[in-house]
Amino acid sequence: KAGVTQTPRYLIKTRGQQVTLSCSPISGHRSVSWYQQTPGQGLQFLFEYFSETQRNKGNFPGRFSGRQFSNSRSEMNVSTLELGDSALYLCASSLVSERQGRGAFFGQGTRLTVV
């Protein structure tokens, strides 16, 4: 059974640009969540999508957005990039939702560097 796939693995962008990251969940999983990991703040919850709808959102500015497609694949977009957006972005896949107790399974992440 294939795991969670995130593309690309590495990105270098310039301040002010925008970026789109992609996540393909485990087959049959309908919930996709996104997290930002930085050395200073650790792992922080960005948002969760379920059945193409954003179900929950963390405390991040509106520059961070996402969407989910009918096949459960998800994309995350960051507009007007800032140096502080440099981080490892992780996608997590769950059968229904993390609170349903089946656990979350993570991809390898996308390392975004903003210069």
Add this chain to the structure above:
Amino acid sequence: KQEVTQIPAALSVPEGENLVLNCSFTDSAIYNLQWFRQDPGKGLTSLLLIQSSQREQTSGRLNASLDKSSGRSTLYIAASQPGDSATYLCAVTYSGGGADGLTFGKGTHLIIQP
């Protein structure tokens, strides 16, 4: 607001030792608690998931316990090996109000000396 703390932040032990990693959370209103392992620059690998109604889970040399009333969990690693070297993260799914998603601790960086 749920907060998760992991102690110690770093730990270095000789190969073969048994060790305990600690995790505490401020609000006992949780659905579950999950332990993850993260290798440098990589994603998270799920190790053990404990439901809020459970007391412990075991997988191979790993045993995780949960005391929801006191807001504590421990991860016990038996007969440690150099391959166990990684950062270990504890996360809870909060059942109170507010944003969903996992709330993570900052992790314990573990080094097993050959």
